[in-house]
Amino acid sequence: MAEYAILYDASKCSACKGCQVQCKQWNMMPSSLGKDDNEFTGSYQSMPDLNGDTRLLIEFREEDNARGIEWAFSRRACFHCKEPACMDVCPVGAISQLPDGTVKLDSTKCVGCKYCTAACPFEIPKYRDAFNVSNKCTLCDDRTAQGREPACVQTCPAGAMAYGPRDEMIAAGKARIDELKAEGFDKAELYGETEMGGMHSLFVAKYGYETHGLVRDPKAKDITSLMAIMKPLTGIGIAAVVGGLGVSFLTAIGYEREDMPRGDKKEGKQ
Amino acid sequence: MTRYIQRHSLMKRVIHGIVAVSCAVLIVSGFIVFVPVLGRAAGSDVVQVLRILHRVFAVSFIVAPLVGLIFAPKGFVHIMQNLFAKWDEDDKKFMMLFPKYLFAAKTTHMPKQHAVKSGQRLADLALIAASVLIAITGIVLWAGQYVTPEVFRISLLLHDVAFVLIAIIMCAHLYLGAGIFQPYRGLHRLMFGNGRVSEAEARYHWGHWAEEELASGKNVIEE
Structure with missing residues (x-):
């Protein structure tokens, strides 16, 4: 079976957070509704980081450059590594890798030991207190198994996300990097082609990895x-x-x- | 008529028993999580039950010695004094001879010892240090959702290091303390029996201590 991947293009993202909402809606993850429930981040970002009920977060990073202040948006969610450190340390086999490359966390098997969070170089899996399990993006494997796109991809109004065969996504990502460089964004880079053995969530980093908060050359802890x-x-x-x-x-x-x-x-x- | 010396009090034996059972359950349940292949083979339901058991027995493992410390502080001080007693020539000689004694007991003559043999003092200190480390890191892991991933990672590593130390020391402790080692046979009665040791046994294992106890007569029982 061909490997599939999401391609997120930060240069097209308008940070509308529609993907965040759709992720919660499809996966039935509640949001805090109380006033000031979420810590103020100093920006339009919803919350400081992912949490037990939030698998996807759009981060707002401010970049002060020659053009003035620009936002570097980032999609923070599981990268679905080809060599997932979380899967190696899981004591019960709750984390598995599907043939299409999706790294799935089966909450019915998870015992909430948090070893996956400790092992992940991005600290992506978060503990879900109410259910005593870890939680992270599953690339909507229930949807993709039926030939549908992940919920976040389907809902993106700016066309900043695409889902398809990984090699096609890499080609599209590289083409976009060339376009950005031609427009003067010299630091533009594609993230995820080789990192952690090759990821199944690719990232067009318009301003370079560091500005978008991406870990350069990540390794298991x-x-x-x-x-x-x-x-x-x-x-x-x-x-x-x-x-x-x-x-x-x-x-x-x-x-x-x-x-x-x-x-x-x-x-x-x- | 045989003379006995009361070596361990009832409280010490009860606390030792609780800690021993707790330790056994903790090692087995921890081992299943420590080796992912075993946990995956057992299944998440079994692992979840073992994790709960691990926490229940972690409480008894930590609380039992603390209860002893609170209700018998003098006993605790006595244990510490024995552990940190200055080594004399016999202590050093015992330690030097011990490896040979383990493999050639029939031809090795060991020197007299005080209340706690010099080798056991080292093993006990290592065991206590590892137990304190595993207890502290275990509490941190239990409260994992309230600590940063970095603190969790370091605690997990130290918990594993302490586990390895305890597992290895316990192998030796069980071999000697339970009397599997032939010259030590019968010693299990000290902690899992009435806590008494016969005069002959006492002279054999802890010559200096036996002489002191027999001279004072305070803990001597004749039956």
Whole structure:
């Protein structure tokens, strides 16, 4: 099966947040309705970061450049890495990779241990308190399985998002980067082609990775790698100790204290 | 008539028993989560039950020693004094000979020891340090939604490090303490029995301590 991907074009995004709303609506994620429930971010951004009930967030980043102040919008959601660190650490196999590249988190299997958040270089999965599970974008796998686009893509009025075969999305993204560079946006880059083995959510970064808050050359957290090393080391350590004690046991069989006294008996004190 | 020395109080034995059972459950339930292959094989429902058990027994693992500390502070001080007692020549000699003793017990003569053998003092200190570390990091992990991912990551790593230490030390502790090691057979009765040790056993294991106890007669029982 061909790999599929979303292509988000920050240069076309108007930050209307329609995708945010549609994501919540399709996936039945509630929003805070109380006054001042969300911390004020100092901008039009809805909330500081993703949370247990929010799988997709449009970030507002202000760029002060030669043209004046410009907004660098960013789509913050799971990138659906080809080498997902979250999947490796999940202790119950709640995170899986579908043939089309989607990294799916099955909330019915999730036990809420938060290891996926700890392992993700982007800290994307968030704990959903009310259900004791982690939550993240599933690329609307229920929709795509029926030949439909992810909800966010379908609703985007600016045409800033597209969904299709990954190689086609990469080609479209690269073509758009060429156009942007021709228009004078020298730092424009396509994110996700090779990062983390190749992502299934690509990003046309009009002002370059850093301005859009994208991690350059992301890697699974070092601590996660250390933990992965510790598991075989633990096995070897325990096996060595048990093996050594086993040998000790065999050599001590038949031990009789009266025959082999301690130092004090040897000294005639016992 | 046999002379016995009361080595461990009832409170110490009860607390040790609670901690031992808690530790066993924590190691098994933690191991399932520690090795994802096992957790995935067991299924999320089983893992969820084990995670709840892990938390229940984590509470008893932490609370039981604290109860002992509150209700028997002198006992706690006594344990600490023994653990940090200055090493004499016999202590050093014991430690030097211990590896040989493990593999050639029939031909190794060990020196007399005080209330806690020098090797056990080291193992106990490592075990206590690892237990404190695993308890603190465990509480942080339990409160995971209120800490940053970075704090969670570091706590998880330290929790795993402490787990490895405890698992390895417990193998040795079980081997010696339960008397699987032939020269130590019968020692399980000290913590899982009436806490008494016969004069002969006491002289064999803790010569200096036995002499002090027999001289004072305070904890000596004749039956």
